[in-house]
Amino acid sequence: DVKVTQSSRYLVKRTGEKVFLECVQDMDHENMFWYRQDPGLGLRLIYFSYDVKMKEKGDIPEGYSVSREKKERFSLILESASTNQTSMYLCASGSTGTTTYEQYFGPGTRLTVT
Amino acid sequence: KQEVTQIPAALSVPEGENLVLNCSFTDSAIYNLQWFRQDPGKGLTSLLLIQSSQREQTSGRLNASLDKSSGRSTLYIAASQPGDSATYLCAVRESASYDKVIFGPGTSLSVIP
Numbered sequence: 001d002v003k004v005t006q007s008s009r010y011l012v013k014r015t016g017e018k019v020f021l022e023c024v025q026d027m028d029h030e031n032m033f034w035y036r037q038d039p040g041l042g043l044r045l046i047y048f049s050y051d052v053k054m055k056e057k058g059d060i061p062e063g064y065s066v067s068r069e070k071k072e073r074f075s076l077i078l079e080s081a082s083t084n085q086t087s088m089y090l091c092a093s094g095s096t097g098t099t100t101y102e103q104y105f106g107p108g109t110r111l112t113v114t
Numbered sequence: 115k116q117e118v119t120q121i122p123a124a125l126s127v128p129e130g131e132n133l134v135l136n137c138s139f140t141d142s143a144i145y146n147l148q149w150f151r152q153d154p155g156k157g158l159t160s161l162l163l164i165q166s167s168q169r170e171q172t173s174g175r176l177n178a179s180l181d182k183s184s185g186r187s188t189l190y191i192a193a194s195q196p197g198d199s200a201t202y203l204c205a206v207r208e209s210a211s212y213d214k215v216i217f218g219p220g221t222s223l224s225v226i227p
Binding site for chain 2: 004009031040041042043044045050056090092094099100101103104105106107108
């Protein structure tokens, strides 16, 4: 079974802090993704990566950056956390060798910025 | 711009009832459509994926249908159980690439014992 893990289930940070969210997958997938999920807005893509050290902006990249130094690990960075970044963050991974482009999701990190 | 909606936002049914969840999308030029389940505070679990050339997919008590021309998909759950209680999301993939996915807001289902 594909396993996608996220470093924290719940996180509380203060405004202005630098925040790191870590995601690890164990299926040797080339592609990894970060989404945020907010009530009434659905999931929105922040960034994705199709290879080590490669990244592409999604729909809402402002205020975020990412890092992918190893194939299995994809980090989301909030350089200076703000209250409007309070949200559920979901990481996903997927393989290039597929016609369905199916994604496998982690359990999520509930981030609260106070 | 593709928009995905799900109605109703919440649904409560007694155990054993058959039910239908709806997903609508505005642009019929889709690559595939996927239904997910999300338990409270958890990630997404894939239930069914329908390619644009298919009309339906079945897995156990679940059946998903796709009508591209009308911009609709339905998820049918037979003989509902309390363990089916969760939020169900549909996601439309617009093209053969990973980034062109639009998620609906979800329907929160509660099955009452």
